[in-house]
Amino acid sequence: MRPEGPGPNVVLLSLTLVALAAWLGLDTVSVAANRIVTGTGYRVDEVIGASGALATTLPWLALAGFAWRPARRHLWLALVLVVLMLSALPAWLSLSATTLVDGGQARLGIGAGIWVVLFLLLLAIIELRTRLVLPRLLGWALLLPPLASAGFCLSRWLVPLALWQEYRGRSGQFLGAVGEHLLLVGVAVGTSLVLGVVLALAMRRWPGVQKAGFGVLNFLQTIPSIALFGLLLAPLAWLSANVDWLSALGVSGIGWAPALLALVGYSLLPMVRNTFVALEAVNPGVIDAARGMGMSRGQVFRQVRLPLALPVILEGIRITTVQAIGLTAVAALIGAGGLGTFIFQGLGQAAMDLVLLGALPILLLALLVDALLGALTDILRPGGAE
Amino acid sequence: MIDLIHVTKRFGDAVAVDDISLSVARGELCVLVGTSGCGKSTTLRMINRLIEHSEGEIHIDDQQIRAFREETLRRRMGYAIQSTGLFPHWTVARNIGLVPRLLKWPKAKIQTRVEELMALLGLAMEEFAGKYPHQLSGGQAQRVGVARALAADPDILLMDEPFGALDPITRENLQDELRELQSRLHKTIVFVTHDMDEALRLADHLVVMHQGRIVQQGRPLELLREPADGFVESLFGGEDRGLKEAALMPVSQRMLPLGPRLLARERIGQHASLREALSVMLWRHAERLTVVDDDDLPVGELSLRRLVGVRSDE
Numbered sequence: 001m002r003p004e005g006p007g008p009n010v011v012l013l014s015l016t017l018v019a020l021a022a023w024l025g026l027d028t029v030s031v032a033a034n035r036i037v038t039g040t041g042y043r044v045d046e047v048i049g050a051s052g053a054l055a056t057t058l059p060w061l062a063l064a065g066f067a068w069r070p071a072r073r074h075l076w077l078a079l080v081l082v083v084l085m086l087s088a089l090p091a092w093l094s095l096s097a098t099t100l101v102d103g104g105q106a107r108l109g110i111g112a113g114i115w116v117v118l119f120l121l122l123l124a125i126i127e128l129r130t131r132l133v134l135p136r137l138l139g140w141a142l143l144l145p146p147l148a149s150a151g152f153c154l155s156r157w158l159v160p161l162a163l164w165q166e167y168r169g170r171s172g173q174f175l176g177a178v179g180e181h182l183l184l185v186g187v188a189v190g191t192s193l194v195l196g197v198v199l200a201l202a203m204r205r206w207p208g209v210q211k212a213g214f215g216v217l218n219f220l221q222t223i224p225s226i227a228l229f230g231l232l233l234a235p236l237a238w239l240s241a242n243v244d245w246l247s248a249l250g251v252s253g254i255g256w257a258p259a260l261l262a263l264v265g266y267s268l269l270p271m272v273r274n275t276f277v278a279l280e281a282v283n284p285g286v287i288d289a290a291r292g293m294g295m296s297r298g299q300v301f302r303q304v305r306l307p308l309a310l311p312v313i314l315e316g317i318r319i320t321t322v323q324a325i326g327l328t329a330v331a332a333l334i335g336a337g338g339l340g341t342f343i344f345q346g347l348g349q350a351a352m353d354l355v356l357l358g359a360l361p362i363l364l365l366a367l368l369v370d371a372l373l374g375a376l377t378d379i380l381r382p383g384g385a386e
Numbered sequence: 387m388i389d390l391i392h393v394t395k396r397f398g399d400a401v402a403v404d405d406i407s408l409s410v411a412r413g414e415l416c417v418l419v420g421t422s423g424c425g426k427s428t429t430l431r432m433i434n435r436l437i438e439h440s441e442g443e444i445h446i447d448d449q450q451i452r453a454f455r456e457e458t459l460r461r462r463m464g465y466a467i468q469s470t471g472l473f474p475h476w477t478v479a480r481n482i483g484l485v486p487r488l489l490k491w492p493k494a495k496i497q498t499r500v501e502e503l504m505a506l507l508g509l510a511m512e513e514f515a516g517k518y519p520h521q522l523s524g525g526q527a528q529r530v531g532v533a534r535a536l537a538a539d540p541d542i543l544l545m546d547e548p549f550g551a552l553d554p555i556t557r558e559n560l561q562d563e564l565r566e567l568q569s570r571l572h573k574t575i576v577f578v579t580h581d582m583d584e585a586l587r588l589a590d591h592l593v594v595m596h597q598g599r600i601v602q603q604g605r606p607l608e609l610l611r612e613p614a615d616g617f618v619e620s621l622f623g624g625e626d627r628g629l630k631e632a633a634l635m636p637v638s639q640r641m642l643p644l645g646p647r648l649l650a651r652e653r654i655g656q657h658a659s660l661r662e663a664l665s666v667m668l669w670r671h672a673e674r675l676t677v678v679d680d681d682d683l684p685v686g687e688l689s690l691r692r693l694v695g696v697r698s699d700e
Contacts, residue, residue: 289471292436292544293485293534294460307475 011127012067012078019120020060024053026113029096032162034105035351041111047096059085063124070131079128079142086121086146089114094157107162109353136375162353163360170342170357178361181338184256184331185324188263193317195264196271203276210276217269225262225327229334232258259328259336266327267320274316278309311377318373325366329358387412387574388433388542393442395428402428404598405442410591412541413572419585419621420595426578429595430546433576434460446542461485464535464543464573468551471531472519478504478530479515485538503533506567525556532564536571543575549584561587582621586610586630594618607634632660640693641677641686649684650674656685663688 027041045053059081066078097108129139158164167174203210223231236258240247251257282305290300332340342358345351388410395403403425410416418426431437433444435456444451451459464485472481479500486496504511507529519527528548535543549557561584568575579585585592586606593603594617602614610631613619622630638656652672654663656679663675667690677686 283474285467285471286473288436289465289467290473292431292434292460292465292467292471294457294488295484296457299488304473308473 006070009067009070009075009127009131012070012124013064015120015124015127016060016063016067019117019124020057020064022113022116022120023056023060026116027111028113029093029100029111030109031100032107032109035107035162035165035353036349039107039109042096042100043113047099072132075128075131079125079132082121082124082128083142083145086118086125086143087149089118089146090150090153090158093161094153097157097160101160106160107165107353108158108160109162136378140371163356166342166351166353166357174342174357177337177339177341177358178365180336181325181328181340181362181365184259184263184328184336184338185321188260188267188324188328189317189321191260192264192267192271192320196268196275196316199268199272200275200279203272204279213272217272220265221269225266225330226333228262228265229258229331232261233334236261254334254336256336258334259331263324263327263331267324270320270323271316274319275309275313278312278316279305281312282308311381314373314377314380318370318377321369321373322366325362325369329362387414387447388416388576389443389445389448390429390433391443391445393429393432393439393444395425395432395437396440401598403432403439406595406598406600408593408600408603410574410576412574414590415568415575415577415588416591416593417577417579417585417589418593418595419579419582419589422580424595425598426580426595427546430544430576430578433542434463434465434544436460457488461488461538462540462542464537464540466531466535466543466545466548468528468531468547472527472534474519476518477515478509478517478519478522481519481530482533482537484534485540489538491538499537503536506536507533507563509533523556524552525560528552528556528560529563532560532567536573541574543573545575545577547579548577550579550581557584564588582623583630583633586634594621607631610634629661629664632664635660637663637677637688638686640695641688642692643686644684645687647687650676650687652676653678653682653684654688655680660693663693667693 024044026043028044028047030039030041032039043053044056048056063078063081063085066074066081070078093108093110093114101108125139125142129142154161154164199209199213203213220228233254236251240252240257286304286308287300290304295303328336328338329340329343332338332344339358339362343355346354346356346358388408390406390408392405392407393403394401394405406425406429408416408429418429420426428437432439433446433451435451446459446462454462473484476484482500482503483496486499491499500515501511504514509526509529514522514526514530519530522530531548532545535545549560552560565588577588589606591603592606592609594601594609596617602609602618609618610622610627613622619627636656637654637658637660640660641656650672652666652670652675654666654675654677656677666675667673673690675688676684677688679685
């Protein structure tokens with residue numbers, strides 16, 4: 001007889017099994033004598049011995065068990081377990097640091113195993129959050145214990161952690177870079193939003209503008225970003241040499257000016273396209289009714305067309321912002337600053353941990369913006385309609 | 387009330403509406419019927435200037451419609467289209483209150499009016515006021531559409547296939563409700579449909595359009611009995627005409643006073659149509675029916691011979 005209850009949660013089960021395999025099979029940490037040399041990897045059993053490694057499989061097996069019989073109570077237990085395991089990852093790094101690193105120049109690197117497990121556990125949280133229909137805010141709150149644990153471990157035992165070392169060497173610079181990055185993205189997205197809305201409105205009014213506009217924007221999008229920076233170099237340098245107030249503003253062939261121009265150029269297409277499509281796609285029956293009821297053109301636009309188009313326009317802002325956060329990394333090449341600076345410095349010095357110091361925050365920023373704007377879109381969707 | 391005088395509408399070279407003249411009297415329900423592309427919707431939309439006519443004159447209360455600002459003109463007329471016309475981002479109450487808000491009525495008055503209309507159309511205030519259109523059934527959405535059109539108590543109501551997207555049963559219910567509503571409110575209504583049964587059920591004045599022209603207009607029974615040409619006849623569905631006619635005539639028109647004979651067992655209300663009476667006879671295998679009044683008291687009888695017999699003078 002088969003006991004009552006839902007069948008296995010395949011998603012959670014496969015996530016658990018793959019993560020367990022990664023945990024046991026891949027290096028969890030690596031130790032390098034200094035910043036430049038490649039580290040030696042250590043699997044779980046190489047850190048705490050075979051019997052210790054066997055013990056660490058217990059929570060995984062429990063998780064698999066909950067996934068096998070996913071009653072609501074089991075899913076809650078699984079959620080608690082996943083949060084605990086996420087919180088335990090920094091503790092594992094601390095343990096490795098104290099066991100394997102004996103002071104001096106040696107550094108602890110985070111191995112592939114930890115990255116994979118981190119990623120899969122986060123996916124598991126998303127899956128559980130969906131299954132349990134938790135509110136968005138609670139979903140975020142679930143990340144607090146792991147973050148607290150990471151913060152605590154960093155301050156006590158994780159001094160040899162390579163990423164942390166790189167950060168401590170540049171903590172002032174780091175905050176500045178994050179600020180520059182956000183400023184560039186903010187100004188670029190803000191500018192392209194204003195320009196994009198104006199362009200989209202013009203395209204709706206004059207079909208000629210529509211054809212030409214999309215042609216130019218599509219063309220812009222096909223130029224590789226580095227090439228675009230290069231193309232802007234000469235004209236901007238000429239401008240700054242010949243126009244006094246521009247050079248006084250700080251415009252030159254390299255630096256923030258070409259970066260901003262290129263970013264705006266790339267951001268325009270998704271912005272214009274989404275705004276235009278959003279405004280066009282409003283149900284003609286609704287517009288007909290609005291006019292037939294006696295709304296003026298302005299009222300139709302402000303009270304009907306714009307609010308109905310808003311979720312799609314926000315979607316455009318979201319895509320554009322996430323794209324701009326990534327592109328701004330490349331802008332560091334022409335001296336525009338931002339987190340990309342660390343990436344290129346790291347590449348130049350063959351210090352992969354420095355590259356990570358630039359790349360990880362970019363990734364996190366993109367995810368954060370994506371989540372925030374996604375939440376805003378949901379709120380603005382009237383009554384959960386369509 | 388509404389007069390179209392030699393009105394023509396051209397889109398480029400194509401003539402959508404070709405020199406039509408039409409008068410709708412106050413309190414009359416005028417139905418424009420015809421196949422798709424015959425110009426009936428265009429005609430309706432010229433009345434509230436959603437489409438500007440090319441030639442001729444359109445008058446409302448003996449005033450040219452071009453004498454009004456477009457918005458002013460439209461706010462004087464109710465406008466109802468298929469349920470898709472509701473604003474999806476507004477609640478039912480807000481949708482209904484639209485035109486009063488445009489006319490800048492005070493808040494309290496709008497609130498009272500919305501409550502009044504929802505009651506009139508059988509929409510429970512506490513259940514529906516806060517709902518969004520996508521939470522309504524087709525029939526409910528359409529009631530909201532009609533309530534919205536009636537909101538500012540306009541004399542004129544323009545309805546463009548308002549029941550087009552509904553299932554047949556909901557559709558018939560709403561047609562009955564519209565008739566009932568009209569018998570109380572006496573609005574001047576122009577109603578567009580491609581469904582001849584709907585047209586016959588609703589119309590005081592029936593206008594058949596074909597290829598931009600009016601081929602025939604008049605009272606529904608007149609058109610049914612004497613179609614002007616083969617096209618009108620085909621619209622009435624050939625073989626089905628007898629049933630369509632019977633559907634327009636009440637039992638009371640053909641019944642005889644109670645005679646010396648025993649009352650027939652099967653009964654029918656005096657306001658039912660002859661078509662319904664025929665259906666009862668077929669179903670019950672009965673040649674005679676007792677006609678009863680609203681209190682279920684016998685007032686006469688109807689025989690099959692009588693039902694199909696010589697036309698009574700009207």
